[in-house]
Amino acid sequence: MDDPQDTAADALRASLGCRVLVCDDAYWAERRGKRGRPASQMRRQTINANMAKDAANSDWLFHIDADGFIWQDSSLSDELVQVEDANTEVNLTVLDRHFPEGGKQCTLFEGAFRASADLSEEDQKSVYGPLAAMMTRWQYSHGAGNGGVRTSGPLRLGSILQPSGGATNGGVRRDMCQHLYGCCIF
Numbered sequence: 001m002d003d004p005q006d007t008a009a010d011a012l013r014a015s016l017g018c019r020v021l022v023c024d025d026a027y028w029a030e031r032r033g034k035r036g037r038p039a040s041q042m043r044r045q046t047i048n049a050n051m052a053k054d055a056a057n058s059d060w061l062f063h064i065d066a067d068g069f070i071w072q073d074s075s076l077s078d079e080l081v082q083v084e085d086a087n088t089e090v091n092l093t094v095l096d097r098h099f100p101e102g103g104k105q106c107t108l109f110e111g112a113f114r115a116s117a118d119l120s121e122e123d124q125k126s127v128y129g130p131l132a133a134m135m136t137r138w139q140y141s142h143g144a145g146n147g148g149v150r151t152s153g154p155l156r157l158g159s160i161l162q163p164s165g166g167a168t169n170g171g172v173r174r175d176m177c178q179h180l181y182g183c184c185i186f
C-alpha cells in the first residue's frame with residue numbers, strides 16, 4: 001500500500017492469496033536507507049514492481065494499476081507460451097473508459113472503452129474543448145500501455161509506460177491483449 005494509512009490493507013490481508021506490504025517509513029528505510037521514500041509515485045511503483053518481479057512465483061509479471069483489467073478474447077496463458085524471447089515486453093494496449101452523455105454506471109464494465117489515437121491538436125480541441133490540454137493520445141490516462149515481462153528474463157519493469165531494457169533499449173515490444181482502464185470517466 002503506497003499510503004501507509006490506507007484502511008484497505010486489513011481487508012486485503014483477509015483476502016485469500018493476497019500479500020499486503022505497507023510502504024511506511026520503515027519499509028522505505030529498509031530498501032533505500034537514508035534516501036527513504038521516493039517523492040515520485042512513478043519511482044515508487046517502479047521499485048515495488050521490480051521487487052515483486054524478483055519475488056514472483058510465476059512466469060510473467062504485468063504491471064497494471066488497481067483499477068485496470070486485462071481483457072482479451074482468448075487465453076492469456078496460451079498467448080504467452082508463444083513468446084519465446086526472454087527479452088520481450090508484452091504490451092497491453094490501453095482502452096480508456098468513458099460514458100456517453102447521460103450514461104450511468106450500473107455494473108463494473110458499464111460505459112464504453114476507446115483506444116488511443118493520434119489526433120491533431122485542432123481535432124482534440126474540437127472534440128474536448130478546454131479538456132484537450134489534459135489528454136494524451138485521446139485519453140485521460142497514458143496512451144502507451146502497460147507491460148509485462150518474464151520474471152526469469154533480463155528486463156526490469158520501468159515506469160507503467162515502459163519496462164527498462166525493453167523496446168527502447170534493445171528489447172522487443174509485442175502488442176498482445178488489452179488493458180481496460182477504468183478510472184478516467186467523463
